[in-house]
Amino acid sequence: MTEEKQKLEQQLWNIANTLRGKMGADDFRDYILGFIFFKYLSEKMHTYADKILKPDGILYKDIDENTPQGAEYMEAIKDAALEALGYFLQPSELFSEIAKRGNADGHHKFILDDLTKVLNHIAQSTMGTASEEDFDNLFEDMDLTSSKLGKSENQKNELIVQVLTHLEEIDFKLEDTESDLLGDAYEYLIGQFASGAGKKAGEFYTPQQVSMILAKIVTTGKDKLKSVYDPTCGSGSLLLRVAKEVSEVSGFYGQESNPTTYNLCRMNMIMHDVHFSKFDIANEDTLEHPQHVDQRFEAIVANPPFSANWSASPLFMSDDRFSSYGKLAPGGKADFAFVQHMVYQLDDNGTMAVVLPHGVLFRGAAEGHIRKHLIEDRNCLDAVIGLPANIFYGTSIPTSILVMKKGREHSDNILFIDASKGFEKAKNQNYLRPKHIEKIVSTYRERKPEDKYSYVAKLAEVKENDYNLNIPRYVDTFEEEEPVDLKVVSDELKTLDKDMKKTDANIADFCKQLGIDTPF
Numbered sequence: 001m002t003e004e005k006q007k008l009e010q011q012l013w014n015i016a017n018t019l020r021g022k023m024g025a026d027d028f029r030d031y032i033l034g035f036i037f038f039k040y041l042s043e044k045m046h047t048y049a050d051k052i053l054k055p056d057g058i059l060y061k062d063i064d065e066n067t068p069q070g071a072e073y074m075e076a077i078k079d080a081a082l083e084a085l086g087y088f089l090q091p092s093e094l095f096s097e098i099a100k101r102g103n104a105d106g107h108h109k110f111i112l113d114d115l116t117k118v119l120n121h122i123a124q125s126t127m128g129t130a131s132e133e134d135f136d137n138l139f140e141d142m143d144l145t146s147s148k149l150g151k152s153e154n155q156k157n158e159l160i161v162q163v164l165t166h167l168e169e170i171d172f173k174l175e176d177t178e179s180d181l182l183g184d185a186y187e188y189l190i191g192q193f194a195s196g197a198g199k200k201a202g203e204f205y206t207p208q209q210v211s212m213i214l215a216k217i218v219t220t221g222k223d224k225l226k227s228v229y230d231p232t233c234g235s236g237s238l239l240l241r242v243a244k245e246v247s248e249v250s251g252f253y254g255q256e257s258n259p260t261t262y263n264l265c266r267m268n269m270i271m272h273d274v275h276f277s278k279f280d281i282a283n284e285d286t287l288e289h290p291q292h293v294d295q296r297f298e299a300i301v302a303n304p305p306f307s308a309n310w311s312a313s314p315l316f317m318s319d320d321r322f323s324s325y326g327k328l329a330p331g332g333k334a335d336f337a338f339v340q341h342m343v344y345q346l347d348d349n350g351t352m353a354v355v356l357p358h359g360v361l362f363r364g365a366a367e368g369h370i371r372k373h374l375i376e377d378r379n380c381l382d383a384v385i386g387l388p389a390n391i392f393y394g395t396s397i398p399t400s401i402l403v404m405k406k407g408r409e410h411s412d413n414i415l416f417i418d419a420s421k422g423f424e425k426a427k428n429q430n431y432l433r434p435k436h437i438e439k440i441v442s443t444y445r446e447r448k449p450e451d452k453y454s455y456v457a458k459l460a461e462v463k464e465n466d467y468n469l470n471i472p473r474y475v476d477t478f479e480e481e482e483p484v485d486l487k488v489v490s491d492e493l494k495t496l497d498k499d500m501k502k503t504d505a506n507i508a509d510f511c512k513q514l515g516i517d518t519p520f
Contacts, residue, residue, distance in 0.1 A: 005181055008170070009188045012036065015166045016189065022159065023148040029193040030141040030260065031149075032163070033186070037267045038139075039167050040182060041087065041122065042095035043174050048085060049077050061091050078125070086131030086276035093118045099168040102161035110157050111164075112144045131276040134266055141260050183240075183272035190235050190268070194393050205234055206303040206355070207391060209432040211241040214353040216441045217403055218299040219245040229253040229297035231286040231341060232304045236265035240272050242299055252279040253297065255286045287311075287337050292345065293321070300342050300352035306395065307357055310334040320344065325373050327366040335360045336370045343380060343404055351382075352404045357397060358386070361469035372467040375414070375459070380404045383415040383444055386471045388423040390430045400471070403444070414462055415447055417454045418475040452477045 012032075019028035049060035053073075060077075064070040078088045091097065098118060102111040119139040126135045149156040172182045187208075194205035206214075219225065219242060228242045233254030243249045252274060256262040262283040269279045282291035287310045312331035316322050321344040322337070329337040335356050346352050360367065361384065375381050383403040390396040398420055422436040432440075443454050455474045465473055511518045 004173075005184060008172075008181055008185045011170050012185055012189055013192060015163060015170075016192075018163055018166065019159070022150075027146075027148050029190075030264075033189065033264065033267065034139055034142040035163055035167060036186065036189075037271060038119065038122075039095040040172060040174075040271055042089060042093075043172055044085060045081060045087070045089045046094055046096075047174060048081060052077065052080055061094070061097075063091055065090050065092060082126065082129050082131065086126060086129070086270075087122050087135055088125040089118070089122065093121060095164070096168060099161075099164040102157075102164055108158055108161045110153070112153065112157050112160065115160065116144050134270075134276040134279070134281075137259075138263055138266060141263060180272060186268060186271045187237060187240070190237065190264070205393065206238050207393065208237070208241070209437060210303070210355060210387070210391065211238050211301075212437055213385075213401065213432075213440055214238060214301045214303075214355070215241040215245045216437075217353045217401075217444055218242060218301055218351045220351065220445050222246060222298075224248045225250065225298050227251040227253060227295075227297045227347075228299040228301065229292065229295075229345060230300070230302050231255050231290075231338065231345070232257075232302050233265055233281065234261055234303075236268040236281070238301045238303065240268065240274075242301060243272075243274075250278070253281075253292050253295065254279075255282045255284060255291055257283070257285045259283055287334060287341060290321070290341065295345065296347040296350070297345055298347050298350045300346055300350065301354070302338065302342060302352075303355040304335065304338040306335070306397070306399075307332065307359065308334045310337055312337070324377075325370050327369045329370065330366055333359070333363070333367065336367050339374070339402065339404075340370065343374070343378070343406075346380075346404065346406055348406050350406065354402050354404075355387075355399055356402060358400055358470075360402070361400060361471065368467065371469065374404075375462060375467055378406075379408065379411055379459070380406055381414055381469075382408055382410070383417065384469050384471060385417040385440060385444070386420045386475075388420050388430050388432070390428075391423065391432060393429075410447060410456075413456050413458050414469075415444065415454065415456050416469075416471055416474040417443055418452070418471050418477055420471075421477070 016028065016032040019032055022028065046060055053060060063073050065074055074090060081088045098111055098115055101114065102109055119142065123135050123138060126132045144156065144160065146156075149159055174182065190205055191208065215238070218228070223246055225242070225246050225248070228239055228249055228251075230236075230238050231254070233239060233256050236252075236254060239252045239254055243252075252269065254265060256265055262281065265281050266279075269281065270276070280292070284291050309332055310329070312328045316328055321341050322328055325340060329335065329340070339354060339356070339360075342352050342354060360371070381402065382405045383401075385401040385403070387399045387401065389398040392399065417440060419436065419440050422432070422439060423430040424433050443450065447456060448454065449456050453475065457474050461474075462469070508518045
């Protein structure tokens, strides 16, 4: 990590803590990430407007919006900004102007009404344009009238001005197009919030160590991707991680049922400089109301909620995603429903990697039937990877990664990797270090068997095991105990007995000298 990046992350986290003592973790997360996002949009707008105004020799902030000439400039800049950025902000609406207004004459002025109008206007500026859906209701979780910010209007205003002032002092360095300092810092903050969010963390964030494994697997052998998809995309961290492994991703697609997390995902995309035309994130339940069902994707990654509930309605037996299997995943365990959905959306040349609880490897009934169909009839299961316990936020259970391909190069076997013991302990969480990640990925890519770590099983062997994928059936991690030399043990017992008798004699002598009874 560069010193510059570390400094920016620490600055943003310190500002986040300004709100931390005032409200719950979920709430202060939404406010601080929203304010950072607003500052980012403002600086992006300001930089873009100054660039197109350069031939005229004027700066965006110097334009008087209330004059006829200023209005003419606004109209031209708005049209250009909506196409290039997807939104529009007037000079008076920029973050820096709002922050300055809040500190006019050295006193905190009331700016909540102005700030609310500006945040609403960002979405309004996109209405009727190609970016409308991507900016709609982005700031709906930032209620500036909420009592969480303070009991009185002045208390709320005081806190917001304080946060804006601190943020205004930070240089986001957006002019450095070669780095993604701000995007990475934003991702860092999301991770920090996840680490303190308990069970809720799984709703919006996959630990970067796991994201990295999935991303490296689905990009194996590829430098560019036509598309990447996550049906339970949370904050979008998995999608963005995949982009770091290749030179170009033409399209990002995702679906998220939680409205707050859906907003966070769209913000995260934009903060990583993904153009609005290159991402399509939907806010719906993926299993019940899939939004991209007619599309096929070259890379699919996911960390679905473990053993979630779903309707498992008999009507789904006529749904193309599930119909060929003859069985639906149980209503109380949707794990295989997500797998079926993802396999259906996977392109013929694509790879998918999904994190699931270990139960999917061996549970019977409908799940066993679906597992058999995936292996025997579709032959799309490429690898099973066992991860250590306690590496996910909010749950300590061990997990596994299933890797699927429709056009498998190694169609007569399945690779099993037991990476459950390769981790490092740190306080309450286990962590995969770079060496652990590299070993998993290289073992997958080279498909190499290794004693007590990995095994390449022929399909006939999996069939003999009745399609049970429990990793210990294939990777023998049993460690034999060293043989016990009974003569050595006997000699040690004799020596111990002599020592005990000597000690008893010493104690008896002390007791005699003290005139008391011995304890034995």
